[in-house]
Amino acid sequence: MASQFQHFDVVIIGGGPSGATAADDLVKQGKKVLLVDKQTRIKPCGGAIPVCVLKEFDLPESILVAKISSARMVAPSNKTVVMPVTGGFVGMVDRESFDEWLRERAASHGATRLRAEFIGVKRSETGQLRIHVQEMDAPAYQAETVISCDLLIGADGANSKVAELCIPQRRARKYVYAYHEIVELPKEQSKSFDGAQCDVWYQSDLSPDFYGWVFPHGTTASIGVGTGHKGFSIRAATKLLRERCGLSDAKMIRREGAPIPLRPLDRWDNGKDVVLAGDAAGVVAPASGEGIYYAMLGGRLAADAGLAFLRSGQARELKTARRRFMSAHGRVFWVLNILQYFWYCSDKRREGFVKMCRDPDVQRLTWEGYLHKKLVRGNPMAHLRVFYKDTMQLLGLATHT
Ligand SMILES: Cc1cc2nc3c(=O)[nH]c(=O)nc-3n(C[C@H](O)[C@H](O)[C@H](O)COP(=O)(O)OP(=O)(O)OC[C@H]3O[C@@H](n4cnc5c(N)ncnc54)[C@H](O)[C@@H]3O)c2cc1C
Structure with missing residues (x-):
């Protein structure tokens, strides 16, 4: 019928x-x-995508509002590690x-x-x-x-x-709650801001269990933090992050938050x-x-x-x-879950994590994995070295400089 x-x-x-x-x-x-x-x-989102999205899903490069060529990791001590993107770029979408x-x-x-x-x-x-x-x-x-x-x-x-x-x-869903503010970037170039670089902040007063970010979007930027701790004020942490990156006075275009589900x-x-x-x-x-x-x-x-x-x-x-x-x-996903669990739980571990990002093997494997979503099969020794260094850091046996 x-x-x-x-x-x-x-x-x-x-x-x-x-x-x-x-x-x-x-x-x-x-x-x-x-x-x-x-x-x-509008979906609240930092808008970062790996270059492989363009090819796999047949998208034109003109869909990007910025191309990112490096990521700067900021440790609890304010020490930084700049990781130049190798083998492609990180795209930003609005x-x-x-x-x-x-x-x-x-x-x-x-x-x-x-x-x-x-x-x-x-x-x-x-x-x-x-x-x-x-x-x-x-x-x-x-x-x-x-x-x-x-x-x-x-x-x-x-x-x-x-x-x-x-x-x-x-099982119940597992979430991180994320909040960001889209701000207009000042017209004159600021020394503390690079439009082709993402900042990722690992400091417990910005996030006790995740991280804070500053992602450039051409004329604007997404500044935000995420956490799974319900009592933690993500708005206050974002205000602090804006102060730390010198964008307190930047004009706010909109602010919004949403949960991020972290378990299939x-x-x-x-x-x-x-x-x-x-x-x-x-x-x-x-x-x-x-x-x-x-x-x-x-x-x-x-x-x-x-x-x-x-x-x-x-x-x-x-x-x-x-x-x-x-x-x-x-x-x-399983490895990243363990990584989050071990490295994002205290400022001491976060300090070790950012330090580890100096390692050229870590940088190469990070970018190859993120940009192309493929495990690096060609160089098993690099995996072994990274695994060894990770373990030593975890056990506190690595020498800190
Ligand atoms: C603050 C924040 C920052 C993030 N930053 C990044 C980042 O930089 N890079 C990255 O890769 N990921 C990021 N993410 C995650 C990313 O945004 C999501 O994983 C992605 O949007 C998921 O896409 P989706 O299509 O599954 O769902 P969504 O993008 O959430 O789309 C769901 C759609 O469903 C519609 N909808 C919902 N309910 C109904 C209903 N009842 N009836 C009709 N329509 C409905 C909504 O309007 C929406 O358009 C971020 C997330 C947050 C919250």
């Missing part, structure tokens, strides 16, 4: 990097796709235009966009998905819109309602017809808080899994999204 509701092969909730990537991939495979986003605010560009690309290939808030899911008598949304531009008296679909992708971010309603979890959920699908991607699935890298690349990859893997499911009708295909992600990046 024909449905009274408009039908799509796939409805995607969330038009951030994960949802927009999934929409683009699916529509290019001939699927009828609805991309739903409430678009009530999330307002970046997300919109991704959504529009999907639309230009045939996806339908809808500015609406996802409210919930019901099922028809035959078990088909009925997605309930409230259209943002509709008059207040208008009732919810109902859409029918064969597959639902939840790409609705760290507080995913799709995950909450459709995919019960065994145990389940990404409901065993039937719903799958998660990106922050909704909990995939932001521990220690760095990097989520854009992993969100886009998650969107792509959800799209691949969804296509296989739509073709075969086999719900087990949806499991491949998580399986493929964890097999490519699970080990890196």
